[in-house]
Amino acid sequence: MRLRLGAVLVTALTIGIALITLVGLLGTNIGPISAQIERFGITDFARLLLQFAAVTAAVAVLVGVVNLLGVHLRRTRRRGQAIYSAVLILSFVIVLGFGILPRDNEARAAVDGVQIALETAFSGLVLFSLVYGAVTIANRRPSWASLLFVVTVVTVLVGALPVRGLGPIATVADWLNRVPVDAGGRAILLGIALATVIAGVRVLIGQGRATRE
Structure with missing residues (x-):
């Protein structure tokens, strides 16, 4: 098996930096060894x-945002797609302005108003998706899984109603x-x-893909 010098150097550098970071973060509470570290x-x-990695990630996000804005700026010149791109660019400029300008009650109220409206719309879409999924499952061949899903959705929705006597x-x-x-939620966090x-x-x-290639 032929080994490329560049791949070997990258792998060795990656493993070395990972070990140094791991020892530096986890070796602060090991008694006498911590003093040597x-x-x-x-x-x-x-x-x-870690600070260098955070700065690199922030720069990558900034480059991605600039690239996204560039793509939508080019789309504003096309028919049929200009309105959505213009709304996205305008929303970005408004949110960026609220973040840069001094924070006061009016700006905070405006941001909260937009955020609450978006959260409400998203909740409505989730509710519609759940109801549509329950109806679709009910129209198909019933099973214990579909019955459990429908009963759970109906119970949660009815229990959330602001009605007394429930x-x-x-x-x-x-x-x-x-x-x-x-x-x-805990299972998702454990999986992550x-x-x-x-x-x-x-x-x-x-054995990472970047080091193997």
Whole structure:
């Protein structure tokens, strides 16, 4: 198997930086070893690497935003697509202006008004999607999964209504919002954490796609 010198150097550099960062971040509470880590400046170097990574990510986001604006500026010259691109550019300029200008009550109220309106519209779309999904499932061949989905959607929607006399249904809806939703959120966070750990281990052993290529 032929090894390219560039790939070997990139892999070695990646593994070295990853190990230094890992030792600098996790080696601050290991007793006598922590003093040696601080003595050699590994912790400060790891923090410097993290700051460099944060700055690089911020620059990448800025480049992406500028590229997106450039694409929509070019689309404003076309018919049929100009209105959407113009609305996006105008919204970006307004939000950027609110972020740069001094914050006062009027600006905050304007931002909150737009944000609340967008959140309400998004909630309405989610509600419509749930109802449409329940109706679609009900029209197909029934199964225990489809029945469970329809019952859950109806219970949560009815329990959220501001109507008195829905004690048992409201209790069940509150339980569904607290227990299964929290469990699902924690499962998603655990999945993200495990994926991050696996990606980090692949980098440490030189099996990442960037280092292999």
